[in-house]
Amino acid sequence: MTSIGTGYDLSASTYSPDGRIFQVEYANKAVENSGTAIGIRVGDGVVLGVEKLVQSKLLVPGANRRIQAIDRHIGMATAGLLADGRYLANRARDESLSYRDTYRSPPTLSAVADRLSLYVQAYTLYSSVRPFGASSILGAVDKTGPALLVVEPSGVFYGYKGAAIGKGQQLAKTELEKLKFDELTAREAVIEAARIIHVVHEDAAKDKDFELEISWICSESNFRHVQVPSDLLKEAEEKARAALEEFAPE
Numbered sequence: 001m002t003s004i005g006t007g008y009d010l011s012a013s014t015y016s017p018d019g020r021i022f023q024v025e026y027a028n029k030a031v032e033n034s035g036t037a038i039g040i041r042v043g044d045g046v047v048l049g050v051e052k053l054v055q056s057k058l059l060v061p062g063a064n065r066r067i068q069a070i071d072r073h074i075g076m077a078t079a080g081l082l083a084d085g086r087y088l089a090n091r092a093r094d095e096s097l098s099y100r101d102t103y104r105s106p107p108t109l110s111a112v113a114d115r116l117s118l119y120v121q122a123y124t125l126y127s128s129v130r131p132f133g134a135s136s137i138l139g140a141v142d143k144t145g146p147a148l149l150v151v152e153p154s155g156v157f158y159g160y161k162g163a164a165i166g167k168g169q170q171l172a173k174t175e176l177e178k179l180k181f182d183e184l185t186a187r188e189a190v191i192e193a194a195r196i197i198h199v200v201h202e203d204a205a206k207d208k209d210f211e212l213e214i215s216w217i218c219s220e221s222n223f224r225h226v227q228v229p230s231d232l233l234k235e236a237e238e239k240a241r242a243a244l245e246e247f248a249p250e
Contacts, residue, residue, distance in 0.1 A: 011127040023131050024124055027153035030133035031080040035210065036166035036200045037066065038176065039077065039137040040193055041148040045186040045218025046139035047228075048077040049193035051166070051201050054209040067213045067227075071096040073140050074109060075215050075225035079166035080134030080153075088136055088151075092116050109140035109147040113157050121155020135165040140225070141217045168200030175199060186218035190228055194236035195243050202244060212237060 008014055009022035016022060035051040050066045067077045068089040076092060078085030095115040099107035116136070123129050136151045150165065151157040161181045164172035175196045184192065193214055201210055214233055217225045228236075 012124050012129065012131055013127045021124060024154050027080075027131040027133045028135075031135045031153065031165060032167060032169070034079040034081075034166045035066070036164060036168040036172055036197060036204075037077040037079045037137055038165075038172050038193055038196060039139050039148045039150075039160065039163045040176070040179070040181070040184070040189045041139070041146050041161050042181055042184040042186055042189045044146070045141055045189075045216055045221075045223075046075075046146050046148055047186060047189040047193050047214065047216045047218075048075050048137060048139050049190075049197050050077050050079075050213040051168070051197045052211045052213055053205060054211060057209075061211060065213060067215045069225045070112065070138070071100075071107060071140075072224050073106060073142060073217055074112060075139050075217060077137045077139075077213075077215075078134050080132075084132045084134040085136065088116065088120070088132060088134060091119055092136075092138070095119075106142065108142045108144060109138055109149060110144075110159075112140075113138050113149040113151055117151050117155050117157040120151060120153065124153075124155060137163050137165060139217060141223045146217075164196075168204045171203055172196055172200050186216050186220060187232065190214055190216060190232055191236045191239055194233075194240040198237075198240035198244055 008016035012023040035053045037050045040047045048067050052066050070076050070092045076089050096107050096112050124131050131153045138149045140147050148160050149157050150163045162176035214228045
């Protein structure tokens, strides 16, 4: 990443002559070096899935989860610096609680994402801070129905039917584009999420072990954000491995 002149990446508050903020671009690179996270919005709910790379065999399985609950009906999956993702999750919880205290009703996902994105964007304005090196996929089923939003390090957020962030986002997006979201159920979306993450892992980091994390918000979970049942997760992983073996070159 070069531009006209030098020294324009020393502060998040400095534009380069061609209008770029390099520290925000560096933050996006931190996201791209992370394990993949995906979100799928279907007619009856939302599914979040994460490829959590195992850095050491000594780590306890299930530690340092990258999918977290923000409210009873809101979940968040992050890619990028794990500590930054956890901090943003705590901030999103604070914003959700503030909404409940003010309006005496469960927050909509768009309201939480809007407040969180403003907070993230503030960290691109001052020389005394750095942008967050994490992107977040927020999923919920609120009074407007199933919703899926992505907050990026620049502070911008978009709504999606299917979203992917992290190292394998391009391949994951290609696979997501093949899905017919309106025809899928939440259970089928869990199977597809597991398949996509296994496909992405096989392509980008097949030499590393990983843990598959999947959560959902749907009628089966009583519209609460929870981890998928262990039997469904096991079934999804088995089908994902079978799909990989079926299409593996001989």
